[in-house]
Each structure stands twice: as structure tokens, then as C-alpha cells.
Amino acid sequence: MIMNIQNHTHPTSDMIEKFKTLIGDEHVITDSKDMSQYLTEWRDLYQGKASCILLPGSTQDVSHILSYAHEMNIAIVPQGGNTGLVGGQIPFESGHEVIINLSRMNSIRNIDTAGNTMTVEAGAILQNIQDAADNAERLFPLSLAAEGSCQIGGNLATNAGGVGVLAYGNARNLVLGLEVVLADGQIWNGLRALTKDNTGYNLKDLFIGSEGTLGIITTAVLKLFPKPAEQSTAFLGAQSLQDVAHLFSLASQIAGHQLTAFELLPRVGIEMVTKHIQEARDPLETPQPWYVLLEISSGQATGNASELTEKILETALENNYIHDGALALTISQAKDFWRLREAMSEVQREEGGSIKHDISVPIARIPEFIKRANDAVETMIPGSRPVPFGHYGDGNIHYNVSQPTAMDKSAFLAQWDMMAEAVHSIVLDLEGSISAEHGIGRMKKDLLKDVKSPVELDLMQSIKKTFDPKGILNPGKLI
Numbered sequence: 001m002i003m004n005i006q007n008h009t010h011p012t013s014d015m016i017e018k019f020k021t022l023i024g025d026e027h028v029i030t031d032s033k034d035m036s037q038y039l040t041e042w043r044d045l046y047q048g049k050a051s052c053i054l055l056p057g058s059t060q061d062v063s064h065i066l067s068y069a070h071e072m073n074i075a076i077v078p079q080g081g082n083t084g085l086v087g088g089q090i091p092f093e094s095g096h097e098v099i100i101n102l103s104r105m106n107s108i109r110n111i112d113t114a115g116n117t118m119t120v121e122a123g124a125i126l127q128n129i130q131d132a133a134d135n136a137e138r139l140f141p142l143s144l145a146a147e148g149s150c151q152i153g154g155n156l157a158t159n160a161g162g163v164g165v166l167a168y169g170n171a172r173n174l175v176l177g178l179e180v181v182l183a184d185g186q187i188w189n190g191l192r193a194l195t196k197d198n199t200g201y202n203l204k205d206l207f208i209g210s211e212g213t214l215g216i217i218t219t220a221v222l223k224l225f226p227k228p229a230e231q232s233t234a235f236l237g238a239q240s241l242q243d244v245a246h247l248f249s250l251a252s253q254i255a256g257h258q259l260t261a262f263e264l265l266p267r268v269g270i271e272m273v274t275k276h277i278q279e280a281r282d283p284l285e286t287p288q289p290w291y292v293l294l295e296i297s298s299g300q301a302t303g304n305a306s307e308l309t310e311k312i313l314e315t316a317l318e319n320n321y322i323h324d325g326a327l328a329l330t331i332s333q334a335k336d337f338w339r340l341r342e343a344m345s346e347v348q349r350e351e352g353g354s355i356k357h358d359i360s361v362p363i364a365r366i367p368e369f370i371k372r373a374n375d376a377v378e379t380m381i382p383g384s385r386p387v388p389f390g391h392y393g394d395g396n397i398h399y400n401v402s403q404p405t406a407m408d409k410s411a412f413l414a415q416w417d418m419m420a421e422a423v424h425s426i427v428l429d430l431e432g433s434i435s436a437e438h439g440i441g442r443m444k445k446d447l448l449k450d451v452k453s454p455v456e457l458d459l460m461q462s463i464k465k466t467f468d469p470k471g472i473l474n475p476g477k478l479i
């Protein structure tokens with residue numbers, strides 16, 4: 001038996017045969033060509049190796065795999081849609097780990113329109129869940145640009161955010177119950193569909209956001225919401241971030257909880273999208289340094305959402321908070337506005353290297369954060385092109401920096417840690433978080449000690465040891 005440095009077993013061919021007997025030959029991938037799609041992520045930032053990929057078809061399968069892996073001390077990497085941005089779903093380079101990919105467990109088991117809940121398996125694709133809710137005249141409000149391929153298990157394991165957080169909260173707020181397979185193969189059935197349940201420690205909330213380090217989520221009971229009867233979407237141009245801050249206060253005051261999205265986009269980002277995506281158009285006639293994608297929703301189709309949006313636009317124009325704006329008159333126009341926002345990440349790939357920071361600060365401090373971070377980045381690498389965009393309404397900015405046009409990509413990316421240190425020190429100074437929604441994974445593991453107190457780190461370590469004493473679940477990630 002070959003052991004790696006963490007004392008986990010490098011699976012032998014007999015062990016891989018055993019996995020085949022547990023879940024079926026055809027659900028164990030060992031061919032290196034077939035494995036490759038599971039071993040790298042879309043930006044090619046992390047590439048790993050694995051002994052094999054396991055594709056369980058049921059909770060019992062997951063339980064049998066973990067029970068055996070626990071006995072044999074085999075390290076496991078849980079994987080969903082492989083869209084995570086911090087490398088948590090990719091194994092290390094040693095090749096001794098085994099990936100459990102949940103894709104086959106993708107059924108939507110039940111929709112309860114009286115209780116407004118939906119029970120889904122972990123491998124269900126987020127977009128399919130949204131569509132199923134929509135077909136039942138309900139809304140599942142978790143929404144992010146990767147929704148066509150990310151899975152609900154991955155969303156919950158990362159406590160995903162996205163564009164609906166302002167109105168509905170992040171993934172944690174959208175779950176009533178969970179079923180989880182523990183490190184030793186035991187199944188915890190916490191599939192309760194209760195809004196109120198004060199019976200001790202909330203285990204569900206511990207698993208959500210644990211990035212596959214405490215257990216494998218296999219099923220979830222999700223909350224559904226009334227489907228908005230009417231939505232009004234506007235694309236607004238502002239001269240400064242201070243004006244965006246005024247606009248946010250104004251929109252919150254006028255629309256209250258009906259303000260369901262308030263997304264920030266910079267001019268440089270719009271230029272990248274219109275350059276690289278053929279059908280994308282700048283909706284405004286005059287270029288503006290900053291844009292806001294604003295959405296107002298209403299439960300009734302009485303024109304209330306459009307009235308509120310028009311009132312926000314009028315008042316914002318009167319006060320010079322915005323200098324130009326467009327209201328979507330059709331669903332297709334609203335989709336075009338959203339396409340500009342959703343393409344913001346992918347187009348940065350076309351512009352060479354991009355150093356990414358997923359941060360949050362108190363909302364009132366966003367303008368100060370962006371100004372200070374831009375200054376720091378420009379001093380460090382003159383000509384860098386910051387593309388700060390994202391969920392202004394919940395304080396979460398994706399502070400991405402594209403390389404200077406004339407610089408070598410790898411030379412730029414080599415500065416990642418140095419730039420992250422500078423940006424994160426501004427974030428901490430402003431009492432923010434170095435990971436607002438993407439998690440810790442591999443990328444930010446070493447930073448945890450700088451942002452958590454020894455007390456908090458000790459508690460986290462104790463929790464990990466209790467749930468996974470042999471450390472077989474996603475070792476080397478998060479903690």
C-alpha cells in the first residue's frame with residue numbers, strides 16, 4: 001500500500017475493482033482521456049490527478065463508497081458541476097485522491113406547491129431546478145452565471161451567492177433540509193421541510209458552505225417563492241461611484257424589498273463584452289464610466305414595478321445621480337441587459353491574464369474600496385486594467401484585474417499573490433471579507449489564518465476532526 005504525505009492510501013487496482021463492485025463497472029472512470037474533464041477547471045488555473053472518478057447513482061452508492069474509503073483511508077474529493085472558482089473540486093497533483101462526482105444523482109424528486117418546497121438530489125443542475133420551479137408557477141431565486149452547469153450540491157457546499165442575494169439571501173437562506181453522507185458512510189437524514197425547528201445545533205447550516213470537507217450532500221429540501229408577476233429592468237449610466245452609492249440609497253428607499261437586483265458594471269467591462277460577444281450591444285448612446293443593472297419585481301401585474309422604476313429614474317436624473325439610462329420594454333431587452341452582466345467573467349479570458357478577488361465590504365465603503373484598490377494595483381503593475389463588477393447591492397464586488405495589454409500573461413499572473421495581498425489588506429482595513437461568495441478551497445486556504453482569530457480557527461479544526469477524524473474528505477482544502 002503506497003501512502004502519501006497526508007497518510008492517505010494511494011488506491012491499488014484491487015481497491016478500484018472494489019469501487020466497481022460497489023457502484024457498477026460503468027460508473028468508475030479510470031481512462032486518463034475520460035478523466036480529463038474532471039481534473040481541470042474552466043480557467044485552467046487548477047489541474048490535478050486522480051486514481052479514478054466515481055459516479056454514484058444513489059445516496060446508498062455514496063454511503064458504500066465512503067464507508068469503504070473510510071476503512072481504507074482513501075482521500076475523497078466531492079465534485080458537482082466543476083464551476084467552483086477556488087479549486088475546491090479539483091484534486092491535488094499526487095494522483096492518490098478519488099473524485100466522487102454527483103452528476104448522475106440529478107432528479108427533482110418532489111415539488112410541494114402548498115408548502116412551497118422542492119426536494120432535489122445534489123447533482124441536479126441549478127437551471128433545471130429554476131425551470132421546474134417556474135413550471136410549477138414558483139420561483140427558486142438562486143441565480144448565477146454558471147447556472148447552466150453548476151449543481152445544487154455544489155451551490156450548497158459553497159453557500160453560493162449570485163444576483164438574487166439582495167432580495168432572497170444566499171444559498172443558506174434557501175434550504176430547509178439536507179441529507180448528507182458522513183465521512184464513515186453513515187447517512188444523516190435531515191430532510192425536514194420545516195420553517196421552524198429549534199431542536200438544538202443546526203447541523204444543516206454547518207454542512208452548507210463546508211466545501212465538501214464535512215460530508216457529501218446528497219439531497220436537499222429547497223424553499224420556493226411566489227413567482228414575480230411583473231419585473232422591470234433598467235440599465236443606467238453614472239459618472240462616479242459616489243453617484244452609484246446615491247442611486248442605491250434612492251432605489252432602496254423607493255422600492256424597498258421590491259428591489260431585487262442592483263449590479264455594478266464598469267465601462268471597461270462593457271467594452272470587453274461588446275468586443276468579444278457578437279450580439280452584445282451597449283444599450284446607452286453615450287459611454288459612462290459606471291453602469292447599474294437594476295431590477296424591480298412585483299407580485300402583481302398592475303404596472304407597479306414599471307412605476308417604481310420610472311420614479312427611480314426620474315429622481316436619479318433630477319439629482320444627477322445618473323446621466324443616461326434605458327428601460328427594457330420587452331423580456332428580450334431585459335435578457336440582453338442581463339447578458340452584458342453575465343458575460344463579464346468569461347470575456348476577461350479573451351483579454352489575457354486576469355487576477356481575481358471575490359470580496360465584500362460594507363456597502364457604504366464600496367467607492368472607497370474601489371478607489372484604493374485601483375490606486376494600489378496601478379502602482380504595483382502600471383497599465384493593469386481593473387474590472388470591478390458585481391453585486392453592489394449586497395456589498396460583494398468581483399475585483400478582477402486584467403493584465404496590461406502589452407504584458408506577458410504568465411509574468412502578470414506571477415504577481416497574483418502579491419496583488420491579492422495588497423487588495424485584501426484594503427478589504428480588511430475596511431472590515432470586509434476576502435471571500436464573499438466563492439469560498440476558500442485551495443486558493444485562499446493559506447489566507448484563513450490572517451482573517452480568523454485563533455479561537456475561530458480552533459473551533460473550525462475541532463469541528464473538522466469530529467466530522468472527519470481521518471481527514472479523508474477534501475483534504476488540503478478550506479482548513
Ligand code: FAD
Pocket residue numbers: 042077078079080081082083084085087088089102122143144145146149150151152153154155156157158159160161162163211212213215216217218345346437438441474477
Ligand atoms: P463544484 O465546483 O463542483 O464544487 C465546489 C465545491 O463544493 C468543492 O469544494 C466541492 O468539493 C464541493 N462540492 C460539490 N458538490 C458537493 C456535494 N454534493 N457535497 C459536498 N461538497 C460538494 N458563485 C457564486 O457564489 N456566485 C456567483 O455569482 C458565481 N458566478 C459564477 C460565474 C461563472 C461564470 C462561474 C464559472 C462560476 C461562478 N460562481 C459563482 C462559482 C460557482 O459557480 C459556484 O461556486 C457554484 O456554487 C459551484 O457549484 P458546482 O456544482 O460547480 O460545484
